[in-house]
Structures are given as C-alpha cells and as structure tokens.
Amino acid sequence: xxxxxxxxxxxxxxxxxxxxxxxxxxxxxxxxxxxxxxxxxxxxxxxxxxxxxxxxxxxxxxxxxxxxxxxxxxxxxxxxxxxxxxxxxxxxxxxxxxxxxxxxxxxxxxxxxxxxxxxxxxxxxxxxxxxxxxxxxxxxxxxxxxxxxxxxxxxxxxxxxxxxxxxxxxxxxxxxxxxxxxxxxxxxxxxxxxxxxxxxxxxxxxxxxxxxxxxxxxxxxxxxxxxxxxxxxxxxxxxxxxxxxxxxxxxxxxxxxxxxxxxxxxxxxxxxxxxxxxxxxxxxxxxxxxxxxxxxxxxxxxxxxxxxxxxxxxxxxxxxxxxxxxxxxxxxxxxxxxxxxxxxxxxxxxxxxxxxxxxxxxxxxxxxxxxxxxxxxxxxxxxxxxxxxxxxxxxxxxxxxxxxxxxxxxxxxxxxx
Amino acid sequence: xxxxxxxxxxxxxxxxxxxxxxxxxxxxxxxxxxxxxxxxxxxxxxxxxxxxxxxxxxxxxxxxxxxxxxxxxxxxxxxxxxxxxxxxxxxxxxxxxxxxxxxxxxxxxxxxxxxxxxxxxxxxxxxxxxxxxxxxxxxxxxxxxxxxxxxxxxxxxxxxxxxxxxxxxxxxxxxxxxxxxxxxxxxxxxxxxxxxxxxxxxxxxxxxxxxxxxxxxxxxxxxxxxxxxxxxxxxxxxxxxxxxxxxxxxxxxxxxxxxxxxxxxxxxxxxxxxxxxxxxxxxxxxxxxxxxxxxxxxxxxxxxxxxxxxxxxxxxxxxxxxxxxxxxxxxxxxxxxxxxxxxxxxxxxxxxxxxxxxxxxxxxxxxxxxxxxxxxxxxxxxxxxxxxxxxxxxxxxxxxxxxxxxxxxxxxxxxxx
Numbered sequence: 001x002x003x004x005x006x007x008x009x010x011x012x013x014x015x016x017x018x019x020x021x022x023x024x025x026x027x028x029x030x031x032x033x034x035x036x037x038x039x040x041x042x043x044x045x046x047x048x049x050x051x052x053x054x055x056x057x058x059x060x061x062x063x064x065x066x067x068x069x070x071x072x073x074x075x076x077x078x079x080x081x082x083x084x085x086x087x088x089x090x091x092x093x094x095x096x097x098x099x100x101x102x103x104x105x106x107x108x109x110x111x112x113x114x115x116x117x118x119x120x121x122x123x124x125x126x127x128x129x130x131x132x133x134x135x136x137x138x139x140x141x142x143x144x145x146x147x148x149x150x151x152x153x154x155x156x157x158x159x160x161x162x163x164x165x166x167x168x169x170x171x172x173x174x175x176x177x178x179x180x181x182x183x184x185x186x187x188x189x190x191x192x193x194x195x196x197x198x199x200x201x202x203x204x205x206x207x208x209x210x211x212x213x214x215x216x217x218x219x220x221x222x223x224x225x226x227x228x229x230x231x232x233x234x235x236x237x238x239x240x241x242x243x244x245x246x247x248x249x250x251x252x253x254x255x256x257x258x259x260x261x262x263x264x265x266x267x268x269x270x271x272x273x274x275x276x277x278x279x280x281x282x283x284x285x286x287x288x289x290x291x292x293x294x295x296x297x298x299x300x301x302x303x304x305x306x307x308x309x310x311x312x313x314x315x316x317x318x319x320x321x322x323x324x325x326x327x328x329x330x331x332x333x334x335x336x337x338x339x340x341x342x343x344x345x346x347x348x349x350x351x352x353x354x355x356x357x358x359x360x361x362x363x364x365x366x367x368x369x370x371x372x373x374x375x376x377x378x379x380x381x382x383x384x385x386x387x388x389x390x391x392x393x394x395x396x397x398x399x400x401x402x403x404x405x406x407x408x409x410x411x412x413x414x415x416x417x
Numbered sequence: 418x419x420x421x422x423x424x425x426x427x428x429x430x431x432x433x434x435x436x437x438x439x440x441x442x443x444x445x446x447x448x449x450x451x452x453x454x455x456x457x458x459x460x461x462x463x464x465x466x467x468x469x470x471x472x473x474x475x476x477x478x479x480x481x482x483x484x485x486x487x488x489x490x491x492x493x494x495x496x497x498x499x500x501x502x503x504x505x506x507x508x509x510x511x512x513x514x515x516x517x518x519x520x521x522x523x524x525x526x527x528x529x530x531x532x533x534x535x536x537x538x539x540x541x542x543x544x545x546x547x548x549x550x551x552x553x554x555x556x557x558x559x560x561x562x563x564x565x566x567x568x569x570x571x572x573x574x575x576x577x578x579x580x581x582x583x584x585x586x587x588x589x590x591x592x593x594x595x596x597x598x599x600x601x602x603x604x605x606x607x608x609x610x611x612x613x614x615x616x617x618x619x620x621x622x623x624x625x626x627x628x629x630x631x632x633x634x635x636x637x638x639x640x641x642x643x644x645x646x647x648x649x650x651x652x653x654x655x656x657x658x659x660x661x662x663x664x665x666x667x668x669x670x671x672x673x674x675x676x677x678x679x680x681x682x683x684x685x686x687x688x689x690x691x692x693x694x695x696x697x698x699x700x701x702x703x704x705x706x707x708x709x710x711x712x713x714x715x716x717x718x719x720x721x722x723x724x725x726x727x728x729x730x731x732x733x734x735x736x737x738x739x740x741x742x743x744x745x746x747x748x749x750x751x752x753x754x755x756x757x758x759x760x761x762x763x764x765x766x767x768x769x770x771x772x773x774x775x776x777x778x779x780x781x782x783x784x785x786x787x788x789x790x791x792x793x794x795x796x797x798x799x800x801x802x803x804x805x806x807x808x809x810x811x812x813x814x815x816x817x818x819x820x821x822x823x824x825x826x827x828x829x830x831x832x833x834x
Contacts, residue, residue, distance in 0.1 A: 032478070032482075032483030032484075033483050033484070033486075038486075040486055042486065042487040046482075046487045046490075048483060049479070049482050049483045053478050054474075054475035054478040054479050057471075057474040057475060057478060058471035058472065058475040059471075061466045061470050061474060062449055062466070062471050065449075065463075065466050065663055065664060066448075066450050066465060067449075069455075069457060069459065069796055070459040070796060070798060071791065071796065072463075072664060073664070077664055077665075104522060104525055105521060105686070105711060105712030105713055105715070106686075106712050106713070107684060107688070107711040108521055108684055108686075108711055108712060111684045111686075111711070138687070138696075139686075139687040139690065139696040139700075140685075140686040140711075140712065142698070142700075143685040143687065143700035144684070144685055144686065146685065146699070146700055147683055147684075147685035147700065148683075151683055245717075246478070246482055246716070246717035247482060247489060247490070247713075247716035247717055248494075248713045248714050248716040248717060248718065249715070249717060249718075250715065251712075266528075266564055266565075266568055267525055267528045267564075268557075268560040268563065268564035269522070269524030269525075269528075269556075269557040269560060269561065270524070270555070270556040270557045270560065271524070273560060279555075279800070279801065280556070281552075281559070282563070283556075283560035283563055283564065294522060294524040294528070294557075295521075295522030295523050295524030295525060295557065295668075296522055296523070296524075296657070296664075296665045297664075297665050298522070298666070298718050299663070300662075300663035300666060300717075300718050300721065301665065301715055301717050301718035304478070304717065379486055379488065381487060384695065
C-alpha cells in the first residue's frame, strides 16, 4: 500500500484505540453510508442523513400531510418553527425557550435581523450608522452587509484578518466605537475554523454600545455555546451542516428576549403579523419570535433535522465537543506526520481552544487535489486560497476514517505536486 | 339520510355521470387519501400529497443526499431551482425557459421582486414612487407593500374592491398614472376566487408606464396562463396549493428576460452572486434568474412538487382548467339548489370566465359551520367576513366528493343557524 511508505504505522494503532474508547462511536451507525468505504470530510457543508430520516419523511407525507391535510397547521405545524427552534436553543445554543425559531434561509434571516438591528440602533442614536464585519467572513455575510449599508446609508467597517484565523478581541476593540450600530461575527470561521471568543467579543461590542449578530453556521451542533450567558443579542445559523437537516434546510434565528419588542424586520408577511388569521388591514408585528417570520413556515424542510437533535440530546453537546477536539487534534497530528513533509501547511489554529470542528490544510495544489480525491470517494472541500477543508462531524466521523482520508490526501498531494 | 330531505336527487345522478365522463378521474387515485370518506375542499390552501411523494422523498434521502453527499450540489442540485422552475414555466405559466426559478417563501420572493421593480422604476424616473395594490388582496401582499413604501419613501395607492370580486380593468385604469412604479395584482383573488384578466390588466399597467408583479398563488396549476404572451413583467406563486409541494414548500419567481439585467434585489447572498464559488470580495449579481436567489436553495423542500408536475404534464393544463370550471359550475348549481334556500349567498363570480378554482359561500354562521364540518371530516376553510371557501383541485377532487361535501355544508348551516 503506497501510503504505508510514509505513514507512521503508529497512527493506525492510535486511530483504532481512539475509536475503541470513543463513547460516541455507537452513533456512527445511525447515519446513511456509515458502512461504505467512502471518507466524508464535508459534514461541515452538508451533514450525512440519519438513517431514521427517510422513514420520518415518508411517514410525514402519508400520515401528517396526507392524513391531517390543512388541519396539520392548527394541530402542530404552526408551532413547529418554535418547538424545533427551542430544541436547538436548549441542546446546542444555551438559549432559554422563546428566543429561537426556524425561518428562511440563512441569508434571508441574516438580512432580516441585520436590518432590524441597524434600524433600531440608528433610530435610538442617529450617529450609529456603522456595521462591523470581517473582511474574510463568508461571502453572504459580506455581501449582505455591503447591500444593507448601501440601501440604508450606513458605512461598513471591514476588519482585516489573517486567513488562518478570524476576528479576535484586539481586532474587534480597534474596530468598534460610538458610531458602531451592529457587529456581525462568525463564531467559527468558514475558512480557517478559527473559534471566536463568544462572551469576550460580545462584551467588547457591548462596551461600545453596539449589538452583536452571531453567525453560528459553522459551530451550531459541534461547538457548545451559551448565548444567554454571553449576553448575546442576535444569532443565525445553518441546520444542514452539523444538524443534518438536508440540502438547503431552513436556518434558525435567535433574538434575546430583551430585544424582541423593539426590533422590527422589513419583510412583513402574514406569518409575522400579530393577527395571523384575522388578516386585518394593517401590519402589526406579533409579540415574541413570530415577528421575525414572514411567509408560510417551511414545514416539510424542517422535519429532517429532528433526528440529529435526538442524537445530540442523547450524546450531549459537551461530549460532542470533546470528540470534535479529539478528531481535529488527531487530524493535525496526522497532518504533521505525513502531510507537512510534503509542504502542506496547517491553516487553522493549532490551539484547540481557538478551533471549531474543521481543519484547513493549505498547499498550492489543493484545488487539483480535491478533484482527484472526489474521484476516489474521499470527500473534503476546497476554498480559495489553496485550502482543503477537513470537516469532522463528531456524531458520524471515526478516527480511522480520518486517518484513511488524510493518507489519501497525502497520495493526492504527491500525485498533483 | 337527512340531507336527502332537501337535496335534489338529480344532483347525485349528475355527479355520477360527470365523474364517469371525466378524463382526469383516473388521476384521483394518484393522491394519498383518495380512498377515504373525507371530503377535501382545501387543496387551494394545501394540496394533497401524491402517493409517489413519500417514496420520492425517502429515495432522495438515501440515494441522493446520503449517496452523493456534497457532490449532489455540483451534479444536480445547483440546477434544480432552474430546472423545476422551467418545468413550472412550461407546464403552468406559459413561460419560456430561463425566466422561472424556485426560491424562498412567497413572501420573501414578493419582497425581493417588488423592491427590485420599485427601485429600478424610481431610478429611471424619480416621479414613479407609487405602488398600486388591491385593498382586499392577501395580507402578505398588502403588508409587504405597506412596509416597502415606508422604507423606500414610496406611496401606496389602494384599489377598493367588492369582496366578491377583485381588481378589474376599470378599477385599475383609475388607479394607475405617470407616478405609478409597480402594480401588484392577484391573478385569482384568495377570498372571492375572482379571476383577473391577465393580458388586459398587464396592458393597462404598461400604458401607464408601470410594471406588473402578478401574484399567482391561487391560480398556478389550476388556471392556464400565458405570461410571455401577456407581456408580463414579474410574477410569484405558491407551490403548496395546486402544485402539491407540501406544507411550506418554496415559491417560484418569474422575471421576463428583458428585465433581468436591470433588476437587482436587495437580499445579496452567495447564491445570487456572479462568482458563486470563487466567493470574491464584492457582490456582483449573476446574469439571468440566479440573481434573484439569495441563500442556499431549499432542495429537500422542492423535491415533492415534481410528482404533481408529472401529473399536470400528462393531463395538460387546458384539461385541468376544463375540469376546474366543471367542478366550480357544479358546486354553484348544488349551492343554488340546496344552500341558497338556507340563506347562503355566492360570494364568487357566477361567470366561469371570471372565476378561478375555488368558490366562496357566504353566511353569517360560516365560522361555526367550518368548525363543525372539520369535526365531521369535511374540510373547507373559512375567511372573514362569513366566507366558506370551497377549493376544488382538478386532479384530486371528484364531483361526488363535491356533492357530498356541499350536502354536509347544508346540514351544518342548518345546525348552526
């Protein structure tokens, strides 16, 4: 086997012993494809489906949609965005009930909350017209901020960041001030996997009188958080990554109770109105989280994520984080051993306390490496510049899968260099 | 049987003979629940699921999501919003390809297109700051217009309409002028079922220099249309009514080719950017319909509607309309026969050329009547004031089901009056 020429045989023994000792190993079989030889390193883009999900969806079609028909709305579905939101809040976010809801896409929810926060801040203090955002943040975050600033006459303050890290306390402190309305921060950077200091950055923004909108896309379901204890204001996150909601499943939004009454979002639809079924002549926003909804909730699309919520609830988010750290630590040891001699550089923080659930490996050939790996059923993803992202889903990834995949990366780097 | 006391026995014979002669009758068995005694009059709110959908969804989870994982995006899903959009365009809208896409909720798509149209019109002519909308339109339409006018400094021109009809040529002609930017029109009124004159109203708006945004929620899949031939500008419609996409399935948007390059919507996300995977520093809208998308497309939620598109393609939208007219004509004859003596009034146009797929029956007791009917497995819905909506889905509703349901309405009106 060619990879044995370079690999440290001790890594295989280590992977086997880590798997044997892993209390979450039993959950791997809950996912479709766990039995196949394919290596999946992209659960941070699209999580694997739990096996239970196919049956859950087909039962929903026949029994609930087909059996209850329109009555399903009154009986269950109107509450589902709040019930699932509250479960995500309790299991993954550290959010008390009544603050989390399933809504539109991540992009649309970010737009609505960012608009609501900016408008409220500017109304209270006309000098607060700046939005702070990292120049290396996910494109949607940057594009949205740019568009909102243009349409509202606000100004963007870009925070320059090393692509191997993210916005930290020093950078944020230098960017905020009496003109800051809102700070949009990634909890885990999509590119580097840098894990921001949630309570620390929230406090820095608050000292400047700004609100914080947390983008939790790359952390929810993998990194524990405690939004209420942080004093967080607003947050939005994906459900198709570590929450395995399926391709394009709807996002969640969190708004701290103390802000809900004073924030109004601009996409005024029937589902956000106080009088949802009387359909009166004038829009009055509903009390509580419903005011952040707009149209008919995407019920069929929010069913699937419940299977992973069951698994997460059973495992506990602390144990998930423990395994996540063990997986990324192991991946970095393997990379140090067999990839670093090939010129591959770690483009993620080495300190686990500053790292989320994925590890980025950098090499000029990584675009071609990714294409080759995909042909061989090893599935990471690629992000400019030169970044191979190794996403490790604590519930479904094993240590031996991690080693097998990284050995394949080594072969591919050799072939493409 | 109590209803026989009042019912014209001839109606049962007529229903049986209409069912026997119905070329679409064979499609009824394609739907979950067709065998049950339940009467479903609310397919205009949530269409029944095709039987094929449970299997389609479960196969998607296992084979596509689970089997292809992230590769599914490159292989198929990135194109799916356009592929399904084009099918809806061809089968139901009279739209050539490249103009229809599946996007967010109806509300969010209406917001994006209305904003794009208003901003483009005002930029071309600063005097065009009026949005024309019917005062009796669906709440989301009215609420959105109100919110957009407030945030953009535009003015709403409300068209007053009899609740048994909708915006017609005379009313529209009186409302538009050199200050009109956009007209938002319902093709079929959610309340009365009034069917607007698509090409006629489009021409009136165009003569005034305005753009038209058609709300097709209550017509798509039931009433044929020919958006390209009308010279329509923009349209949005639901997929969970006559297209049976499931609770909260995503809406479609139509933008005529000639307008696409000059319209820019405000929710700027990665999926609408020209460089979708290079994730560059600045947002440039994509060419074509992709610029109207924002976040990750809701793939799992757009799968189901394909089963009804198969059925509609097989039946042909003209045959669907023929049966729809026959069903609503029959419902009106039954109502004239057994409900009008109880004081129930037709609150929909009597002329089939002015009527969509549902019929509204008015009586002061209708709220209580609806609650009683639901307990007896007869499922219409209720809309203020006093309106019982009888939705008749051409692919899944039979004439005998229609008669059975209206006899139950008669009993319930008697009991609640």
